[in-house]
Amino acid sequence: MTDPAPDGAAPRRRGRPSRTQSAEGPAMRDRILEAARTEFSARGYEKTSVRGIAKAAGVDSALVHHYFGTKEQVFASAIEEAxxxxxxxxxxxxxxxxxxxxxxxxxxxxxxxxxxxxxxxxxxxxxxxxxxxxxxxxxxxxxxxxxxxxxxxxxxxxxxxxxxxxxxxxxxxxxxxxxxxxxxxxxxxxxxxxxxxxxxxxxxxxxxx
Amino acid sequence: MTDPAPDGAAPRRRGRPSRTQSAEGPAMRDRILEAARTEFSARGYEKTSVRGIAKAAGVDSALVHHYFGTKEQVFASAIEEAxxxxxxxxxxxxxxxxxxxxxxxxxxxxxxxxxxxxxxxxxxxxxxxxxxxxxxxxxxxxxxxxxxxxxxxxxxxxxxxxxxxxxxxxxxxxxxxxxxxxxxxxxxxxxxxxxxxxxxxxxxxxxxx
Structure with missing residues (x-):
């Protein structure tokens, strides 16, 4: 069982994102990056987890990994953004x-x-x-x-x-x-x-x- | 029940240090300060506690407070030392x-x-x-x-x-x-x-x- 996405879109499942999710890629990517920037700012690198970023963005951890890779890579992207x-x-x-x-x-x-x-x-x-x-x-x-x-x-x-x-x-x-x-x-x-x-x-x- | 002190001296009790402990003040103070410096170096200010410093020095927390006061004051003394x-x-x-x-x-x-x-x-x-x-x-x-x-x-x-x-x-x-x-x-x-x-x-x- 998965919860419905907060925006009322189709429910997401663990694992590789579906074609539909990839299609909304840029907006989703920005949402994750915004959440990552907020989490890293508030907690610092060590206390921030990919799971926490995913939760703040209202997505599954797998989606964070799909767009950015490891925590180090999310951090690098968030830094580039900042x-x-x-x-x-x-x-x-x-x-x-x-x-x-x-x-x-x-x-x-x-x-x-x-x-x-x-x-x-x-x-x-x-x-x-x-x-x-x-x-x-x-x-x-x-x-x-x-x-x-x-x-x-x-x-x-x-x-x-x-x-x-x-x-x-x-x-x-x-x-x-x-x-x-x-x-x-x-x-x-x-x-x-x-x-x-x-x-x-x-x-x-x-x-x- | 209190454990015997590591050096075999009389067992210590919670609360204000006895006259005997005050007499060995300088050596005890140095031991606590050395432990504080090690703890602050290893964990940073936020993750270090007076209890942890006391444990590392093999003394009661009350003795740390007696010699230095608050965690902030222990930190100030450890910095002065360093x-x-x-x-x-x-x-x-x-x-x-x-x-x-x-x-x-x-x-x-x-x-x-x-x-x-x-x-x-x-x-x-x-x-x-x-x-x-x-x-x-x-x-x-x-x-x-x-x-x-x-x-x-x-x-x-x-x-x-x-x-x-x-x-x-x-x-x-x-x-x-x-x-x-x-x-x-x-x-x-x-x-x-x-x-x-x-x-x-x-x-x-x-x-x-």
Missing amino acids: FAPALEAPAAIEDGPLDGIGERLTRFIFGVWENPATRVPLLAIVRSAVNNDTAAAVFRRLIATQLLGRVARQVDQPDAELRAELAAAQLVGTAMLRYVIQVEPLASADPEAIIARIAPVVQGHLTGP | FAPALEAPAAIEDGPLDGIGERLTRFIFGVWENPATRVPLLAIVRSAVNNDTAAAVFRRLIATQLLGRVARQVDQPDAELRAELAAAQLVGTAMLRYVIQVEPLASADPEAIIARIAPVVQGHLTGP
Whole structure:
């Protein structure tokens, strides 16, 4: 016996999804991803289960596995989703001269952190990555390929990757102390005052001698 | 009925410690603190209980409360213990000219992170602070008063505290990406190569225009 689906559609059975379910794929996929993002944000990586995500989405666990695979893969997809705004960063910083890349990157990252809608999922990702090696590996792969790699390509130097990472370190550390640990006076400082001090450092790492 | 103490001393009873127990205070206090440090390192702040610390130390929970108070206070004491080497940093960086303070601070922090004996407890503290607001508050109070405050006093400027925090941000972010998230090439780079790039940034934050 299976319960009727919450939306009144045909009841679902365990195992491979039927053709009907695959046809409603994109909407279903989004619903699962939304549930996954909420669960990972609320509980962190370790305490979240595929079963819990399925329950929150009102579907069978098999359907979560069908669309995303393992818990690690669901997490990777949820991160990509949460990072979608951050992934637009390289496009934003490409749009201008190289000697302003530090300020554009700094402004972009501050924009993501200052906006509660993007800060909350980002914080959840950082917490998961700090606590769990699998989550850290997913996070590492994403920021390396999607963000740092693209920043590094802008910087036409042999040590561009290391430069991008040290620039990111200034931004990551500032975010940690300001938004996570909340050290004063940094936590309450005017964003513009911080950007004015940080942007030249980011620029220096990326294009300095 | 109470079990005999593991060391063969008189059996202990619940409640306020007897005069005999107070007499062996320093050794007992150290034993509890060592157990607390191990428990917090292994489980993080949230999953650690005073009962668990007491069990690991082979004492009654009441004795843990007697010496340290609440779980938050045990955590603060355990952090102070783990941070003892880090708290020597200001003394080390005071010992030299102001225009070398960036390199001395950077070398000191790298020394703490590169040494597994200090890296492991530090990592546990960072994990706890990122995950739990109470642990973050304890961590914040300690680094603000003990480390950043002392660095700021060396820097004789009106915005010395903010300068110290932005310098710390570069060091914290580098540690996060190198030791926690382990982004390459930063994670495997020669410490001297990183110090050479980071120290001038730290110096710039502290004493630059």
